[in-house]
Amino acid sequence: MSNKKKTTLKDIANILKLSTAAVSKALQDDSRISAKTKEAVKKVAKELNYQPNHLASALRKGKSNLVGVIVPRTNSNFFSSVVQNIEEVLNKDGYNIIITQSNESYKKECDSIDTLLFTQVDGIIASMANETINLEYYEKIKSRGIPLILFDRGENDLNVDYIGIDDYASSHMIVEHLVEQGCKRIAHIGGYQHTRIFNNRIRGYKDAIKKHGLPLDSELLLESSLTQEDGRKKMEQLLTLGTRPDAVYIAGDYAALGALQVLQENAIDVPNEIALVGFGNEPFTAMVSPTISSIEQHSMEIGRLAAQTFLEHVASPDVKQTLNKKILNAELIVRDSSNKKSLS
Amino acid sequence: MSNKKKTTLKDIANILKLSTAAVSKALQDDSRISAKTKEAVKKVAKELNYQPNHLASALRKGKSNLVGVIVPRTNSNFFSSVVQNIEEVLNKDGYNIIITQSNESYKKECDSIDTLLFTQVDGIIASMANETINLEYYEKIKSRGIPLILFDRGENDLNVDYIGIDDYASSHMIVEHLVEQGCKRIAHIGGYQHTRIFNNRIRGYKDAIKKHGLPLDSELLLESSLTQEDGRKKMEQLLTLGTRPDAVYIAGDYAALGALQVLQENAIDVPNEIALVGFGNEPFTAMVSPTISSIEQHSMEIGRLAAQTFLEHVASPDVKQTLNKKILNAELIVRDSSNKKSLS
DNA sequence: TATATTTGCTTAATCGATTAAACAAATATA
DNA sequence: TATATTTGTTTAATCGATTAAGCAAATATA
Numbered sequence: 001m002s003n004k005k006k007t008t009l010k011d012i013a014n015i016l017k018l019s020t021a022a023v024s025k026a027l028q029d030d031s032r033i034s035a036k037t038k039e040a041v042k043k044v045a046k047e048l049n050y051q052p053n054h055l056a057s058a059l060r061k062g063k064s065n066l067v068g069v070i071v072p073r074t075n076s077n078f079f080s081s082v083v084q085n086i087e088e089v090l091n092k093d094g095y096n097i098i099i100t101q102s103n104e105s106y107k108k109e110c111d112s113i114d115t116l117l118f119t120q121v122d123g124i125i126a127s128m129a130n131e132t133i134n135l136e137y138y139e140k141i142k143s144r145g146i147p148l149i150l151f152d153r154g155e156n157d158l159n160v161d162y163i164g165i166d167d168y169a170s171s172h173m174i175v176e177h178l179v180e181q182g183c184k185r186i187a188h189i190g191g192y193q194h195t196r197i198f199n200n201r202i203r204g205y206k207d208a209i210k211k212h213g214l215p216l217d218s219e220l221l222l223e224s225s226l227t228q229e230d231g232r233k234k235m236e237q238l239l240t241l242g243t244r245p246d247a248v249y250i251a252g253d254y255a256a257l258g259a260l261q262v263l264q265e266n267a268i269d270v271p272n273e274i275a276l277v278g279f280g281n282e283p284f285t286a287m288v289s290p291t292i293s294s295i296e297q298h299s300m301e302i303g304r305l306a307a308q309t310f311l312e313h314v315a316s317p318d319v320k321q322t323l324n325k326k327i328l329n330a331e332l333i334v335r336d337s338s339n340k341k342s343l344s
Numbered sequence: 345m346s347n348k349k350k351t352t353l354k355d356i357a358n359i360l361k362l363s364t365a366a367v368s369k370a371l372q373d374d375s376r377i378s379a380k381t382k383e384a385v386k387k388v389a390k391e392l393n394y395q396p397n398h399l400a401s402a403l404r405k406g407k408s409n410l411v412g413v414i415v416p417r418t419n420s421n422f423f424s425s426v427v428q429n430i431e432e433v434l435n436k437d438g439y440n441i442i443i444t445q446s447n448e449s450y451k452k453e454c455d456s457i458d459t460l461l462f463t464q465v466d467g468i469i470a471s472m473a474n475e476t477i478n479l480e481y482y483e484k485i486k487s488r489g490i491p492l493i494l495f496d497r498g499e500n501d502l503n504v505d506y507i508g509i510d511d512y513a514s515s516h517m518i519v520e521h522l523v524e525q526g527c528k529r530i531a532h533i534g535g536y537q538h539t540r541i542f543n544n545r546i547r548g549y550k551d552a553i554k555k556h557g558l559p560l561d562s563e564l565l566l567e568s569s570l571t572q573e574d575g576r577k578k579m580e581q582l583l584t585l586g587t588r589p590d591a592v593y594i595a596g597d598y599a600a601l602g603a604l605q606v607l608q609e610n611a612i613d614v615p616n617e618i619a620l621v622g623f624g625n626e627p628f629t630a631m632v633s634p635t636i637s638s639i640e641q642h643s644m645e646i647g648r649l650a651a652q653t654f655l656e657h658v659a660s661p662d663v664k665q666t667l668n669k670k671i672l673n674a675e676l677i678v679r680d681s682s683n684k685k686s687l688s
Numbered sequence: 689t690a691t692a693t694t695t696g697c698t699t700a701a702t703c704g705a706t707t708a709a710a711c712a713a714a715t716a717t718a
Numbered sequence: 719t720a721t722a723t724t725t726g727t728t729t730a731a732t733c734g735a736t737t738a739a740g741c742a743a744a745t746a747t748a
Contacts (some may be wrong), residue, residue: 404707
């Protein structure tokens with residue numbers, strides 16, 4: 001029925017009365033094998049539909065040509081796009097990727113790391129879950145001696161390569177933009193303080209507010225999980241304030257969407273009464289009404305750089321990994337939710 | 345520096361003056377190994393942070409405990425959710441999954457299949473790319489003798505397990521609903537005719553239209569790639585008709601969104617002038633204004649069933665795979681875009 | 689012609705875990 | 719006491735590909 005027996009080097013060798021070594025070398029175009037032999041081997045290999053057993057060669061060579069990728073989730077455009085570009089670059093160099101999602105859970109992330117190490121990946125490219133504070137499992141990757149590259153959500157303490165945007169500067173851009181729009185009381189719904197990137201956004205927000213001589217009111221700065229639901233909650237909270245803000249900068253697009261919905265339910269004019277800026281440039285920000293201003297993080301470039309960084313490490317394995325940051329400039333996409341001029 | 349040498353069975357054996365065989369068996373709790381030995385082995389294994397080499401055991405056992413998953417893309421809520429549930433079920437049984445995306449490209453899909461077979465996966469769970477017509481690569485999976493399970497986008501001709509919703513019945517539900525809303529001229533922007541599920545939706549649409557004695561006008565039935573952009577195009581096309589439809593059923597949510605935007609740009613009242621129904625119940629259908637009615641495909645259940653089906657095959661490997669369909673009932677989520685009563 | 693080099697292949701070890709088969713020692717049964 | 723069985727372990731083969739080392743034949747160099 002189904003030709004279940006996979007053909008091996010041995011099968012080819014038997015047919016041609018050769019050793020498996022000769023066959024192996026022939027398939028690798030070794031210079032010490034004659035042209036006729038190579039030709040014959042390749043012919044038989046094709047006829048028998050020979051597929052090399054990856055497990056065997058990986059075991060022998062101590063190299064699996066697989067790279068693990070860990071993302072918090074795949075159903076966001078940012079991560080999906082990063083992954084796609086990592087794959088594109090690595091495929092060209094003969095690597096394949098294994099994607100795992102942590103679902104923002106620390107436990108799931110640890111499991112993912114174990115799975116990937118278990119599968120003997122040659123390296124790991126990861127963006128950390130929101131929950132993750134304990135770096136023990138990431139140290140495990142390092143101690144395994146394979147390259148670890150972080151993007152977007154990273155940690156300086158790990159002393160590995162990192163690719164991301166300048167979150168601090170992004171906050172400045174946003175505040176600057178809102179000030180230009182005439183906003184005088186700018187709130188920030190930020191991510192978790194303990195996550196480096198969100199902390200940087202918060203710092204950027206604070207410094208930019210100070211720089212422009214605006215009120216840095218503690219009730220204007222909220223910490224959020226940045227889900228759509230929590231965006232709603234935090235916006236409702238802001239609306240209960242004695243003096244409402246006239247602009248809200250939200251560190252994630254999903255939360256921004258939730259916030260926008262609350263504003264609309266309360267018949268608040270966006271952007272004129274309250275302007276809104278999100279972060280991440282998820283496709284839906286351009287779909288909803290009003291469209292939401294947001295920060296483009298250059299996911300494609302991040303993916304490509306992460307992959308290239310891995311390849312560099314493979315090329316020179318003796319170079320010890322250290323903290324090596326590649327910071328990209330983010331871009332503010334101004335849309336209706338914060339563009340008063342275009343509406344008035 | 346980094347303890348690069350991974351500890352192997354041999355290391356443990358040397359320390360305890362045992363054979364690797366005894367160590368291997370001790371770790372597997374073999375009944376022929378004494379309690380003391382087991383204890384000693386496990387203690388040393390823990391101290392040395394022993395991690396079994398998956399490649400070696402997979403090679404020897406002829407089983408990798410890896411399952412390949414192929415999806416058209418990961419940045420859709422449907423596929424992301426299916427994948428997540430597949431993973432959940434399989435992890436419990438000691439399997440790990442490798443996700444690959446075809447990006448709706450036939451070539452990429454073939455590459456994915458090669459990668460997965462190369463990685464010696466124990467089975468493949470897939471949803472086919474839109475482009476895919478040639479089934480040669482899928483036959484390759486079958487001839488390899490490993491289980492192949494299809495979901496959502498499948499093909500009867502492959503004679504394997506399939507999990508999905510009843511697309512034909514879903515179309516009936518939608519048409520029925522629109523008729524109830526008083527619509528008399530219902531258009532359908534469908535997917536590619538050659539893709540089975542879209543074909544079924546088209547057949548369902550046609551039959552339901554006939555059943556209700558409505559006009560089955562060829563200009564009301566359009567074939568689309570179902571991207572947001574193409575949704576726009578096709579809706580613009582419908583608006584140029586002499587007699588415009590009073591309802592449009594679109595076989596994908598992204599295309600439905602594009603269509604909605606066109607309607608809004610043309611100041612057409614949705615749902616009263618033209619009602620709209622999408623397909624897939626992507627989260628954004630509940631986010632946009634008006635919210636879009638859509639079909640919920642029970643992604644979680646599909647994922648779970650797909651994984652369970654794989655496990656069943658593993659449990660009884662001698663059972664030959666045949667066409668075995670598990671069809672779930674879909675659910676119509678009525679929202680503002682097609683609910684005239686709630687608005688008037 | 690004698691020696692050196694190249695060519696083309698084979699032998700055998702290796703990667704690390706698993707497992708069938710063998711075997712000695714301890715214990716049980718007749 | 720002699721034989722059978724159980725217990726606990728070792729030996730050795732195996733999975734399939736790779737590769738260092740070896741070797742004979744062909745060709746080149748002195």
